[in-house]
Amino acid sequence: MTSHWPQPPATYALVQPRQAEARCGRFELAFSRHGARTHLGRQFVCYPFHMTRPFALDRAIPSLLTVYQQSSSGGLYRDDRLTSRYELGAGAAAHITTQAATVVHDCHGQPAHQVTEIVLEENAFLAVTPDPLVLFPGASSSSTLRARLAPGAVLLLSDAFTCHDPEGRLRSFDRLGSDVSIRDAAGRLLVRDNLEVSGADIAGPASPIGGWKVVSNFMLLGDPTRLPAAEALVALNDMASAIVGVSALANGAGFGLRCLAADAIAARSIGESLFELAVAAAFGIQPVPRRK
Amino acid sequence: MSLSATNLLVALQHADGQFPSGGFAFSQGLEASSSLADRLGAFDFADFVDIQIRHRWADADRVALVRAFRLAGDLDALAELDSEVEASTFVEGLRLGSRRNGTALLTTHGRLGTKGATAYRGMVRNGSACGHLAVVQGLVWQALGLDEATAVAIGGYQMVASLATAAVRLGLIGAIDAQASMARALPAIEAAGSRPVADGEALRSFTPLCEIAVAMHGVSGQRLFSN
Numbered sequence: 001m002t003s004h005w006p007q008p009p010a011t012y013a014l015v016q017p018r019q020a021e022a023r024c025g026r027f028e029l030a031f032s033r034h035g036a037r038t039h040l041g042r043q044f045v046c047y048p049f050h051m052t053r054p055f056a057l058d059r060a061i062p063s064l065l066t067v068y069q070q071s072s073s074g075g076l077y078r079d080d081r082l083t084s085r086y087e088l089g090a091g092a093a094a095h096i097t098t099q100a101a102t103v104v105h106d107c108h109g110q111p112a113h114q115v116t117e118i119v120l121e122e123n124a125f126l127a128v129t130p131d132p133l134v135l136f137p138g139a140s141s142s143s144t145l146r147a148r149l150a151p152g153a154v155l156l157l158s159d160a161f162t163c164h165d166p167e168g169r170l171r172s173f174d175r176l177g178s179d180v181s182i183r184d185a186a187g188r189l190l191v192r193d194n195l196e197v198s199g200a201d202i203a204g205p206a207s208p209i210g211g212w213k214v215v216s217n218f219m220l221l222g223d224p225t226r227l228p229a230a231e232a233l234v235a236l237n238d239m240a241s242a243i244v245g246v247s248a249l250a251n252g253a254g255f256g257l258r259c260l261a262a263d264a265i266a267a268r269s270i271g272e273s274l275f276e277l278a279v280a281a282a283f284g285i286q287p288v289p290r291r292k
Numbered sequence: 293m294s295l296s297a298t299n300l301l302v303a304l305q306h307a308d309g310q311f312p313s314g315g316f317a318f319s320q321g322l323e324a325s326s327s328l329a330d331r332l333g334a335f336d337f338a339d340f341v342d343i344q345i346r347h348r349w350a351d352a353d354r355v356a357l358v359r360a361f362r363l364a365g366d367l368d369a370l371a372e373l374d375s376e377v378e379a380s381t382f383v384e385g386l387r388l389g390s391r392r393n394g395t396a397l398l399t400t401h402g403r404l405g406t407k408g409a410t411a412y413r414g415m416v417r418n419g420s421a422c423g424h425l426a427v428v429q430g431l432v433w434q435a436l437g438l439d440e441a442t443a444v445a446i447g448g449y450q451m452v453a454s455l456a457t458a459a460v461r462l463g464l465i466g467a468i469d470a471q472a473s474m475a476r477a478l479p480a481i482e483a484a485g486s487r488p489v490a491d492g493e494a495l496r497s498f499t500p501l502c503e504i505a506v507a508m509h510g511v512s513g514q515r516l517f518s519n
Contacts, residue, residue, distance in 0.1 A: 179494070192380045195498040201347070206339035208347045210332065210501045217500075237508070243332060245500075245507030247383040256382050258500045258507070 172199025360430025
């Protein structure tokens with residue numbers, strides 16, 4: 001456990017009261033800008049989360065730090081209560097990603113909960129691009145993400161899932177819920193993307209994802225002068241093994257992208273291309289590839 | 293749901309496809325999903341309708357309609373709900389379609405003298421309200437004295453009927469097949485409509501394939517419908 005942040009902020013709380021057997025992991029980082037560089041300041045990381053150190057992978061973009069959010073538990077389990085919190089001070093820049101996909105195991109009717117809080121001050125940049133959730137039979141996951149953006153800030157969010165039965169018996173997951181809300185600095189709701197779907201819904205003949213295997217949602221939010229052109233985003237839709245719908249989000253918040261892919265390779269390619277576009281638009285320089 | 297003859301007749305009038313609601317210009321992604329089938333995957337009208345009922349209307353449009361209905365003509369509260377619908381509609385084509393459809397319905401009811409319609413139309417015009425279809429439906433059908441369950445039934449029926457009409461106009465199915473599909477969809481509307489709606493319940497939807505179709509439709513050339 002790394003702890004330089006002893007108390008959770010009073011402004012948020014876990015989704016539900018902790019159960020006796022529930023694991024309550026916290027991954028809380030605060031970044032600030034000093035000169036040309038971003039520094040990691042306050043931090044609190046506890047099981048099952050793990051973090052080595054932030055990496056300055058982009059020599060041409062010294063203000064951009066990269067952090068791999070790692071887990072030492074082997075995935076998400078029933079009744080997990082995991083919270084992440086990212087605070088970026090004015091002009092700070094960070095990329096939070098994972099090393100690999102996260103397996104959600106059979107939760108026996110007790111969903112794993114993940115809550116993410118994001119606060120971006122003026123001109124901050126944050127990309128939160130975890131690898132997909134892999135929903136095993138009986139998996140149940142509920143995630144909530146709340147973000148608040150000050151003027152000039154840019155936020156890239158990605159959220160993806162796929163299903164897998166390790167025994168090859170085509171058993172489906174239980175439920176998946178995701179609730180993302182984006183607000184401006186004054187607290188005005190700009191965008192809310194709220195879904196809940198069951199494995200049976202996905203597996204049935206009238207599936208809202210058709211015959212596609214990997215579902216990805218992206219939001220690229222914030223200052224329009226630091227976002228890619230819509231044409232560049234639409235151009236992502238040139239792969240045979242994935243389809244992408246690009247749309248302007250409500251309230252001039254930015255762009256939303258829905259992506260359905262035939263496999264994880266295609267989904268990852270779309271995600272990586274979008275990250276490159278986002279960084280290039282915000283900093284004027286292409287990022288180096290993130291090693292996984 | 294037990295209706296008096298008077299309320300049944302009012303419900304029939306407002307559910308009727310002849311009622312000038314402006315919905316004829318919108319296909320809610322049906323045109324795009326069918327015309328882009330080579331890229332998106334096989335299109336089946338009955339499956340499309342089922343997805344729209346269970347994964348969009350049931351937990352998004354219906355919830356907005358019920359919440360609007362319960363606001364009982366409180367126009368400021370309706371405008372706030374309208375903003376929530378705006379923020380919760382991911383794809384621009386569906387968002388704009390819902391606003392245009394709602395505004396058309398509002399205009400008709402303004403001319404018919406339905407209570408609150410003209411005042412809310414003014415709020416839409418001056419930018420203090422969005423005028424989304426489900427919110428307007430809740431406003432005007434409550435003002436007509438219909439009960440909540442009937443309003444929900446009309447909303448569900450109109451959604452399916454407009455899809456069936458669009459499918460016939462696009463030549464995807466014939467008129468008889470359209471009626472057969474609607475008959476199969478009615479139990480799904482009833483089932484979705486029977487689920488209680490909590491006060492302040494959030495709007496939820498999950499129709500990524502349709503949303504991608506609408507987004508791609510927005511950059512395509514020839515088309516019959518706005519979305």
